[in-house]
Amino acid sequence: MDMRKNIGEMATRCLRRMESCDFEGVRAMCTETATVWHNDGTGDRTIDEKLEQLRPLAGAVGSLRFDITRQFHGANEVLQQHVLRMTMLDGSRSEVHAAMYFRFDGDLIDRMEEYAYGMGAA
Template sequence: MGELAVQCLRHLEACDFESMRAMCTESATVWHNDGKGNQTIDEKIAQLKPLADTVGSLRFDITRQFQGEHEVLQQQVLRLTMPDGSRSEVHAAMYFRFDGDLIDRMEEYAYEMGPA
């Protein structure tokens, strides 16, 4: 399960939203600590797609990972580089729940650190 969670983030790094979506159940949901509540995976992907045009590169560095039978909890740092060379970091804890080999639920608590 841990490798599947990492693979999902690698697809996001590559802006390969189709492959990311294929890793999720039809009814997958996403929660983020932005106060907006739950989203479907398709709503989340639609929100992420414009990121591909505004970010030079992004990289998830996994710092710790815990695995249960059908779930993964990990700490990670998202490192963003903008086209002008500026950088920022987002520190986060992310939870993945699986239904078989597919992601059924993602939850992320993130804290932006600002310029790196």
């Protein structure tokens, strides 16, 4: 299999694990020293810190889906655009449009960066 196609599929698999709140599965896809940056002003975090921040989401969201609109592959990196569609337990819905970058070290994710903006309730 073409490595570029493979890392694109791995990036998608990571998001599918996020959708199902499989945080241990996400962690297993990352290097020990993986970092995450988000445009929320908090700067770089370890993957463990980011996943700990996301854990409360599991109890508040009825469903969550990443709809990938475009994906580009480099030698060891993936850049994509997606829309995160969330339905909360109270039935309210929202969308977050984002660009996300994944850098790989071998077959593990070593870096994630996400620039996102919310669209509010649908």
